[in-house]
Amino acid sequence: MLLGIDLGTGSAKALLLDIDGTVINEASSSYPVQAPHPGWAESNPVNWWLAVAVAVRKVVEDREHQVRAIALSGQMHGVVLADSLGKPLHSAILWADTRSTQMLEAYHSLDVSIRKCLGNPITVGMAGTTLLWLREHQPHIYKEARWVLQPKDWLRLQLTGEVATEPSDASGTLLYDVVSDDWAWEALDALNLRSDWLPTIVSSSAIAGYLTATASEHLGLPVSLPVIAGAADTAAAALGNGLVEPGLVQLTIGTAAQIITIRSQPVLDPQGCTHLYRAALPNQWYTLAAMQNAGLALEWVRTILGLSWQQVYQDAFTIPPGCEGLTFLPYLTGERTPHLDPHVPEVPL
Numbered sequence: 001m002l003l004g005i006d007l008g009t010g011s012a013k014a015l016l017l018d019i020d021g022t023v024i025n026e027a028s029s030s031y032p033v034q035a036p037h038p039g040w041a042e043s044n045p046v047n048w049w050l051a052v053a054v055a056v057r058k059v060v061e062d063r064e065h066q067v068r069a070i071a072l073s074g075q076m077h078g079v080v081l082a083d084s085l086g087k088p089l090h091s092a093i094l095w096a097d098t099r100s101t102q103m104l105e106a107y108h109s110l111d112v113s114i115r116k117c118l119g120n121p122i123t124v125g126m127a128g129t130t131l132l133w134l135r136e137h138q139p140h141i142y143k144e145a146r147w148v149l150q151p152k153d154w155l156r157l158q159l160t161g162e163v164a165t166e167p168s169d170a171s172g173t174l175l176y177d178v179v180s181d182d183w184a185w186e187a188l189d190a191l192n193l194r195s196d197w198l199p200t201i202v203s204s205s206a207i208a209g210y211l212t213a214t215a216s217e218h219l220g221l222p223v224s225l226p227v228i229a230g231a232a233d234t235a236a237a238a239l240g241n242g243l244v245e246p247g248l249v250q251l252t253i254g255t256a257a258q259i260i261t262i263r264s265q266p267v268l269d270p271q272g273c274t275h276l277y278r279a280a281l282p283n284q285w286y287t288l289a290a291m292q293n294a295g296l297a298l299e300w301v302r303t304i305l306g307l308s309w310q311q312v313y314q315d316a317f318t319i320p321p322g323c324e325g326l327t328f329l330p331y332l333t334g335e336r337t338p339h340l341d342p343h344v345p346e347v348p349l
Contacts, residue, residue: 001016001017001018001024001063001068002017002018002019002068002069002070002071003016003017003059003060003070003071003221004071004072004073005056005070005071006073006074006236007072007073007074007151007155008074008075008233008254008255009033009094009254010030010031011028011029011051011055012028012031012048012052012054012055013027013028013055014026014027014052014055014056014059014060015059016060016067019068024063025059026059027055027059028055029050029054029055029058031043031044031048031050032047033094039097039098039099040093040097040098040099041094041096041097041098041333042091042092042094043078043091043094044091045088045091045092048092048154048155049155049158053218053220056219057219060220064222065222067221067222068225068226069226069227070221070226070227071228071230072227072228072229072230072231073152073230073232073236074150074151074152074155074230074232074233075094075095075151075152075233076150076169076172076233076234077094077126077172078094078127078150079092079130079134079148079149079150080148080150080151080153081134081141081142081145082145082146082148082149082154083146084146086154086157088154089144090134090141092151092154093130093134094125095125095256096256096292097124097130098125098333098334098343099124099133100129100132100133101343102133103129103133104122104123104124107129107174108122110190111190114184114187114190116179116268117177117180117184117186118174118177118178118184118187119177119178119266119268119276120172120275120277121272121274121275121336121340123336123340124334126172126174127150127172127173127174127175128174128175128187128191129174131175131194132193135193142194145197147197148194148197149163149165149199150165150169150172152169153165153169156209156227158215159209159215159227160208160210160211160227161212162208162209163199164200164201164202164209165198165199165200165201165202166202166208166229166230167201167203167278168204168234168235168277168279168280169231170201171277171278171285172232172277175187175198178276178277178278179266181278183195183198183201202229203229203282204228204229204230204231204235204280204281205228205229205280206229207226207227207228207229208227208229208230209226209227210225210227211223211226211227231280232277233254234252234260234277234286235279235286236280237252238250238262238279238280238286239279239280243260243261243262243286244281244284246262246263246264247261247262248261248262255295255299256291256292256293256294257290257294257295258289258291259288259289260287260288261286262279262284263276263284263285263286264283264284264285266285267285267287272340273337273338273340274288275288275289275290275336276288289337291335291337292331292332292333293330293331293332293333293335294330297332300332301328
């Protein structure tokens with residue numbers, strides 16, 4: 001059997017599959033997203049590690065010796081600063097965080113050719129802009145950290161003791177050259193950002209390490225299981241849904257929402273409204289239109305109204321459309337597509 005672990009924004013999910021892809025079992029365990037200041041979005045990576053153990057133990061039950069390998073997916077764009085042993089030195093700063101707004105100008109000041117190689121709109125919540133903020137506001141942690149990691153890559157470090165990333169997550173950092181498929185060394189140099197803490201990039205399908213004795217005990221799994229590098233959540237979802245050729249389109253709705261299509265070569269958006277990331281398969285990319293507020297807005301409304309999810313679903317099918325003229329503008333954490341503005345409060349109707 002194969003074990004998949006997804007490190008989402010609000011929960012860890014575990015999926016147990018037969019070798020032929022048949023779903024055997026699934027489970028999840030949630031954790032909080034904190035907002036210590038308006039516009040901030042953070043998580044404690046320790047909570048991720050605890051939740052992963054809960055989800056994995058639930059999904060595996062008494063079949064631990066039938067598991068043959070582990071693969072990962074996870075939320076994109078976050079920043080985990082860790083020491084040489086993988087201990088987090090700061091709360092993880094997540095994709096929905098807008099604190100780095102004032103750092104955008106540094107990116108906009110880059111030479112046009114350098115910005116073009118990044119292949120993405122310059123937005124808050126991505127690792128590059130967050131690191132600029134940390135350099136200015138948390139300089140001691142910025143200097144002390146040994147590694148800067150994406151969330152799922154931090155999780156893999158806990159599982160294997162090995163440090164790595166893969167193209168689909170690296171390409172969502174604003175630190176990656178999507179044309180040459182490597183870290184954007186010129187951009188790093190121009191921004192005066194550290195490069196020594198960036199992990200080695202391996203293939204998404206590569207074995208990136210093996211389950212350590214400590215992780216084995218934590219998860220209740222056999223030691224030395226191979227751990228596959230995995231992919232960013234959207235890239236993994238595209239592969240799982242069979243989106244492997246240009247021409248097909250996928251809509252994913254979670255905390256945020258994305259519309260994507262596969263590319264056989266890196267096609268840059270001259271208008272700068274969509275993103276270009278590496279796919280999970282070699283020699284593939286995908287264009288992505290990202291909406292910040294999807295399930296995030298629904299969860300906020302549900303909480304404000306004090307409704308259970310069962311009530312939400314019942315009401316959705318019984319209440320007539322139109323909301324009696326009420327219009328809700330779901331810009332709780334700014335927006336990317338089509339309004340690239342981290343502070344957009346409304347748009348013309």
